[in-house]
Amino acid sequence: MSETKGSSSVGNDPRISTGSAGxxxxxxxxxxxxxVYLYEGHPGTGKTTIALQFLLEGARQGERVLYITLxxxxxxLHLVAxxxxxxxxxxxxxxxxxxxxSLDPSQELTVFHPAELELSETTxxxxxxxxxxxxxxxxxxxxxxxxxxxxxxxxxRRQVLALxxxxxxxxxxxxxxxxxxxxxxxxxxxxxSHGVVLLEQLAIDYGSERRRLRVIKMRGIKFRGGYHDFIxxxxxxxxxxxxxxxxxxxxxxxxxxxxxxRELDQLLxxxxxxxxxxxxxxxxxxxxSSLALSYAIxxxxxxxxAVIFAFDEGRGTMEARARTLGLxxxxxxxxxxVRVQQIDPAELSPGEFANNVRRSVELDGARLxxxxxxNGxxxxxxxxxxxxxxxxxxxxxxxxxxxxxxxVLAQHGLVGPMETPVDISYLSDAVLMLRYFxxxxxxxxxxxxxxxxxxxxxxxxxxxxxxNQGLKVGPPLTQFSGVFSxxxxxxxxPAPLMVDEQNGPKTGG
Numbered sequence: 011m012s013e014t015k016g017s018s019s020v021g022n023d024p025r026i027s028t029g030s031a032g033x034x035x036x037x038x039x040x041x042x043x044x045x046v047y048l049y050e051g052h053p054g055t056g057k058t059t060i061a062l063q064f065l066l067e068g069a070r071q072g073e074r075v076l077y078i079t080l081x082x083x084x085x086x087l088h089l090v091a092x093x094x095x096x097x098x099x100x101x102x103x104x105x106x107x108x109x110x111x112s113l114d115p116s117q118e119l120t121v122f123h124p125a126e127l128e129l130s131e132t133t134x135x136x137x138x139x140x141x142x143x144x145x146x147x148x149x150x151x152x153x154x155x156x157x158x159x160x161x162x163x164x165x166x167r168r169q170v171l172a173l174x175x176x177x178x179x180x181x182x183x184x185x186x187x188x189x190x191x192x193x194x195x196x197x198x199x200x201x202x203s204h205g206v207v208l209l210e211q212l213a214i215d216y217g218s219e220r221r222r223l224r225v226i227k228m229r230g231i232k233f234r235g236g237y238h239d240f241i242x243x244x245x246x247x248x249x250x251x252x253x254x255x256x257x258x259x260x261x262x263x264x265x266x267x268x269x270x271x272r273e274l275d276q277l278l279x280x281x282x283x284x285x286x287x288x289x290x291x292x293x294x295x296x297x298x299s300s301l302a303l304s305y306a307i308x309x310x311x312x313x314x315x316a317v318i319f320a321f322d323e324g325r326g327t328m329e330a331r332a333r334t335l336g337l338x339x340x341x342x343x344x345x346x347x348v349r350v351q352q353i354d355p356a357e358l359s360p361g362e363f364a365n366n367v368r369r370s371v372e373l374d375g376a377r378l379x380x381x382x383x384x385n386g387x388x389x390x391x392x393x394x395x396x397x398x399x400x401x402x403x404x405x406x407x408x409x410x411x412x413x414x415x416x417x418v419l420a421q422h423g424l425v426g427p428m429e430t431p432v433d434i435s436y437l438s439d440a441v442l443m444l445r446y447f448x449x450x451x452x453x454x455x456x457x458x459x460x461x462x463x464x465x466x467x468x469x470x471x472x473x474x475x476x477x478n479q480g481l482k483v484g485p486p487l488t489q490f491s492g493v494f495s496x497x498x499x500x501x502x503x504p505a506p507l508m509v510d511e512q513n514g515p516k517t518g519g
Contacts, residue, residue, distance in 0.1 A: 026183060046178075056247050061187055068146060073145070078104045133169055150173070221241060241359070266282065289441045289442070290444065299331075302318070316348050316379075316380070319363075319381050336477075364407075367407075439463045440461060
């Protein structure tokens, strides 16, 4: 949490909504009324849209609201509203740019163009319209036009101060829009404003652009600092406040969740505790996703809701794989006990993903969350340096909600030395290592629990296999050495491994 110049709301008036639930959440309740605020950002960041949301919220409350435009025409504003499914019938629009007919010199000038007026005349026109309508919410779009008219920074600052002082005595909340067209940041404008919100649009190498918002300043109002992702969709800006795990603690029973497989539970020391997270790490195709899927089905069998966020695999492929394992994933989905959400990393921001996880937990009551895989999640990041920090916050949140989370991470390689794309094992409460190993001309799979913070576990390595009856785990491979190297040595007397359904039992030796 961040705050500036005070710890409580200025005055005794209740907060007013910004028209965006996400921004209200970031501001811990909304804006102080009767103040002047600045929304700044380059063209295309969503300033006009969020400003209209602010006015439409006031209109819904029965307030008189006014949009003063020096840059966009009334027709353009109505088009923006139409695209979002809004009606501007409750919004007064004062247009200070010429109608098309005013370009004909034979026509009488009935509207005004900022370039043809002195700055003082423009501000006087604004004052007159505000006095006439007495609105409680005003948006001025945009300050760049006033800056052009002012010609000098000093004159511009004086006019903005005049605007502020005028509105201070009128019981009116004002949003100023600025497109950052000046060569340098206008810090003087920041000092004049009661609060400053910055909107940004970032172009990444592949995929759609990313948008984010940051509250730079808010006098006397606590707010969540840092960047918050948002998208522009039909209906306006959808803002995803940055997840702060410490704000979301719930009481829960730290009981053990069974995998539904007796041998696997034995390997795990009884199972995995709620409120913990497990990392499944291994080569591609070794069975990590199938193990996580088995846990999801076991959770559904107990009547609990599980959600799988699939970055790498489509739902159809996942259901087909579940059928080959004898798991009724389709049936559990129809019952509403398992939800599979396919994620497109090129189109998703980290904030939106965290919001999806929160909704699954808080609205759907998910008790198991599977992220398959971390490799795909990492590709969704605008900057990989922050992957660990964001994942730490997300895992902390899930842990405080009593949710069991499972993370799938694919290593590079198949046998022999393995390369891990990101080391997140220190954040994990349990780490399950899955590896291929070769024996007697066949490729087999081995499983071991190499870490478990919340209790005892076996330190053995067990063979496992995927069959049409699900996951099967064999006895400890006590006669082998170097299983995780991929080429183990058999050290004991001939002893059977797990039964090969096609060729019968295999023996070591």
